[in-house]
Amino acid sequence: MAESALDNVATVHVEKKASKLAAFAKFRELGLLIFIILLCIFVQTRNSSFLTIGNLTDMITNTAILSILALGMMLVIITRGIDLSIGSTLALSGMIVAQTVSVYQGLHPIVAILIGIGIGLVCGVTIGFFVSKIGVLPIIATLAMMNIFRGLTFTVSNGQWVSSYQMPDSFVSIATSKILGINTLVFIAIVIYIIGFYFVNHTRTGRQIYAVGSNPESAKVSGINQTKILLMVYSIMGGLAGLSGVLWVAKFASAQGDTAAGYELTVIAACILGGVSIAGGSGKISGVILGAILLGILNNSLPLMNVSPFWQMAIQGSIILFAVILNALVKRGVERNNLLRRKI
Amino acid sequence: MEQRAVNQNNYVPRVLENKQAFSLKRFFFQWEWMLVLVFLLVMIINTNLSPYFLNAAGLRDATMVFLDKAFIVFPMVMIMILRDIDISVGSTVALSSVIMATLYNSLGIPMEAAIVICLLVGALCGFVNGILIVKFKELSAVIVTLGTMILYRGIAYVILENQASGNFPDWFSFFGWGKVAGVPFILVAFLVLALVFTLLLHKTTFGRQVYAMGNNTTASRFSGVQVNKIKVLVFTLAGLMAAVTAIFLASRMGSTRPNVATMYELDVIAMVALGGISTAGGKGKMIGAIIAVFIIGYLQYGLGLINIPSQMMLVIVGLLLLISVSIPKVNLGNKFASSKKK
Numbered sequence: 001m002a003e004s005a006l007d008n009v010a011t012v013h014v015e016k017k018a019s020k021l022a023a024f025a026k027f028r029e030l031g032l033l034i035f036i037i038l039l040c041i042f043v044q045t046r047n048s049s050f051l052t053i054g055n056l057t058d059m060i061t062n063t064a065i066l067s068i069l070a071l072g073m074m075l076v077i078i079t080r081g082i083d084l085s086i087g088s089t090l091a092l093s094g095m096i097v098a099q100t101v102s103v104y105q106g107l108h109p110i111v112a113i114l115i116g117i118g119i120g121l122v123c124g125v126t127i128g129f130f131v132s133k134i135g136v137l138p139i140i141a142t143l144a145m146m147n148i149f150r151g152l153t154f155t156v157s158n159g160q161w162v163s164s165y166q167m168p169d170s171f172v173s174i175a176t177s178k179i180l181g182i183n184t185l186v187f188i189a190i191v192i193y194i195i196g197f198y199f200v201n202h203t204r205t206g207r208q209i210y211a212v213g214s215n216p217e218s219a220k221v222s223g224i225n226q227t228k229i230l231l232m233v234y235s236i237m238g239g240l241a242g243l244s245g246v247l248w249v250a251k252f253a254s255a256q257g258d259t260a261a262g263y264e265l266t267v268i269a270a271c272i273l274g275g276v277s278i279a280g281g282s283g284k285i286s287g288v289i290l291g292a293i294l295l296g297i298l299n300n301s302l303p304l305m306n307v308s309p310f311w312q313m314a315i316q317g318s319i320i321l322f323a324v325i326l327n328a329l330v331k332r333g334v335e336r337n338n339l340l341r342r343k344i
Numbered sequence: 345m346e347q348r349a350v351n352q353n354n355y356v357p358r359v360l361e362n363k364q365a366f367s368l369k370r371f372f373f374q375w376e377w378m379l380v381l382v383f384l385l386v387m388i389i390n391t392n393l394s395p396y397f398l399n400a401a402g403l404r405d406a407t408m409v410f411l412d413k414a415f416i417v418f419p420m421v422m423i424m425i426l427r428d429i430d431i432s433v434g435s436t437v438a439l440s441s442v443i444m445a446t447l448y449n450s451l452g453i454p455m456e457a458a459i460v461i462c463l464l465v466g467a468l469c470g471f472v473n474g475i476l477i478v479k480f481k482e483l484s485a486v487i488v489t490l491g492t493m494i495l496y497r498g499i500a501y502v503i504l505e506n507q508a509s510g511n512f513p514d515w516f517s518f519f520g521w522g523k524v525a526g527v528p529f530i531l532v533a534f535l536v537l538a539l540v541f542t543l544l545l546h547k548t549t550f551g552r553q554v555y556a557m558g559n560n561t562t563a564s565r566f567s568g569v570q571v572n573k574i575k576v577l578v579f580t581l582a583g584l585m586a587a588v589t590a591i592f593l594a595s596r597m598g599s600t601r602p603n604v605a606t607m608y609e610l611d612v613i614a615m616v617a618l619g620g621i622s623t624a625g626g627k628g629k630m631i632g633a634i635i636a637v638f639i640i641g642y643l644q645y646g647l648g649l650i651n652i653p654s655q656m657m658l659v660i661v662g663l664l665l666l667i668s669v670s671i672p673k674v675n676l677g678n679k680f681a682s683s684k685k686k
Contacts, residue, residue, distance in 0.1 A: 003390065082486060082487075082490075082580075082677075098406065114584075129529065130666060130670065134670050134673050135673050136623075136625045136666070136669050136670060136673065137669070138432075139429060139486050140429075140613065140623060140665065140669055141666065141669075143431070143609075143610055143613065143662075143665070144610070144614070144662040144663070144665040145662065145666075146610075146662075147610055147658040147661060147662035148658070148659045148661065148662035148663060148666075149654060150655075150656045150658055151657070151658035151659035151662070152659060154653070154655035155655055155656060155659070156656075159653075159655075181431075205649075265490065265494055268425070268490065269494075272487070278483065278484060278487045279482060279484070300405045308505070308507065310502055310505045311498070311501075311502055312498070312503040313494055313496025313497060313498030313499070313501050314494075314495060314499050314501065314502050316494055317491055317493075317494030317495025317497075317498045318495055318498075319494065319497060320490070320494060321476075321491040321492065322493040324480075324483055324487055324488070324491060325476075325483075326424075327479060327482075328480045328482040328483055331482055332482070336393075
């Protein structure tokens with residue numbers, strides 16, 4: 001930290017020029033929105049079936065699960081952590097719930113969803129325990145847990161799939177039914193986002209998450225229970241991953257051992273695109289939604305533009321790197337402008 | 345770096361008074377000796393579980409299977425001492441081996457040249473990681489290598505598109521299956537590189553500077569350590585050793601695919617953490633990681649003999665990683681921690 005501050009001072013003395021990139025920080029969400037619109041127009045000119053009602057609803061339904069997970073991941077990243085295990089948590093909860101409903105055909109979908117959330121919570125609390133109580137680095141704890149949960153998924157399923165004909169119609173209809181005219185998946189995502197927005201911006205605990213992320217020491221001095229916050233954040237993440245597992249299995253009507261392998265990277269990409277700083281302490285709900293939508297559009301439009309699916313991963317990787325580097329440059333510009341403004 | 349001659353002529357030899365006398369108790373009360381005990385324990389348990397385990401030829405040939413990823417352990421020790429992490433090594437293995445196979449099979453480049461290019465590609469991947477981490481100090485190594493992890497494997501998929509590429513010349517299988525005087529070539533290569541890296545970390549200025557940076561980067565920078573150069577060098581080494589792994593892996597399997605070496609980073613990080621290299625940086629010895637390689641390797645070999653499915657292995661390696669990073673943090677590890685600190 002001290003080093004970068006020194007570097008900044010040096011650059012200020014050499015070139016007393018206000019950074020133009022910094023202006024981007026104020027209009028980040030707007031810029032992202034404009035980019036999304038431009039992308040949509042571009043895709044539309046290449047393939048006219050992009051902006052049709054059918055495709056758009058399909059796309060939004062696909063993005064719903066990603067955006068639910070991105071909300072939880074935002075909270076984790078705000079506390080300077082990272083969670084690589086959510087893909088495996090999702091698979092584990094999806095697999096167990098799918099097996100439960102294939103045995104108890106009459107199970108109400110809401111009970112199935114609650115079971116999924118419960119499994120996810122257990123997974124999340126385990127990670128939270130290691131991160132907050134014992135003090136294991138988040139990346140190492142979740143890397144280990146990712147493999148433990150994935151291995152458990154294979155062990156529970158014995159390598160077998162649970163296919164659509166084994167699941168009752170009431171369960172599969174979670175993904176196809178509508179509440180108030182909106183697809184249930186999208187409805188759940190909207191409800192979660194409304195609760196999340198209130199929680200993060202208007203409750204004491206929500207603000208404490210930001211405090212812990214932006215400066216753990218001063219948060220501790222101010223009497224914030226850091227252990228509790230970290231435990232809570234990872235539990236929320238686990239619960240949301242468990243919920244997404246049920247939704248995922250209902251949507252694709254099959255549960256496999258390798259469900260959502262590597263999906264955590266897409267979720268992290270959505271957060272980073274949405275402007276959540278990996279250094280902790282900053283990130284907005286609006287940004288995360290836009291980030292998730294942008295990735296959803298990309299995933300949807302690449303096949304429409306006849307791009308080979310094998311390009312998808314490389315494109316996603318470049319986007320993540322581009323976004324984090326842009327974030328870093330913007331942050332530098334803001335800091336430089338702040339230094340310039342200060343009269344020494 | 346220019347030489348600064350300060351008081352070099354009237355150098356007064358000082359006696360380092362706080363250097364402690366050799367203590368047998370402290371010598372044996374180290375993490376590395378505990379690892380030796382764990383290793384023996386693994387051996388004893390495995391011998392009891394399976395009658396086929398304790399067999400010199402079997403134990404010797406098992407090294408061919410688990411040693412390929414162990415080459416990445418050496419630079420990963422240095423990276424973790426620097427308080428960083430590199431989760432892109434598995435993808436680097438995939439990318440460099442895919443490029444090697446494609447060059448040989450599709451473009452008709454001789455295998456020798458393809459191997460050299462494979463090493464260069466690996467080093468380049470590591471170099472890119474290092475440069476990004478050094479140039480953008482705001483970004484942690486976690487996020488940079490996360491991005492390149494997706495990018496490198498993505499490029500591998502773009503090149504080979506879910507196909508396998510093999511048909512290597514016959515002599516190429518020597519890396520994976522060949523023997524030198526009855527000892528697997530991979531074991532010989534591992535031991536030689538282990539010696540080189542141990543000397544590099546413990547007996548050279550470079551190694552001491554790595555430790556210094558792990559303890560306090562700012563202080564090392566002000567003491568004249570070229571912190572950026574060392575960090576880039578260490579990450580480049582990681583890429584290079586990932587390419588070495590790629591060669592051995594492609595040779596053992598006879599072909600390569602874009603999805604090879606997935607989750608190698610977990611195994612490697614588990615070996616390094618088990619070897620007593622603290623995630624807080626600045627601590628740990630190369631020999632610990634080397635013992636840990638054999639512990640995890642023979643554990644997997646023994647469990648494979650009694651038909652434990654490979655998915656269970658994921659759970660076991662994950663648990664080992666969690667336990668080994670947790671022990672120094674809870675009371676149980678205090679004895680080890682304090683004996684090392686003094």
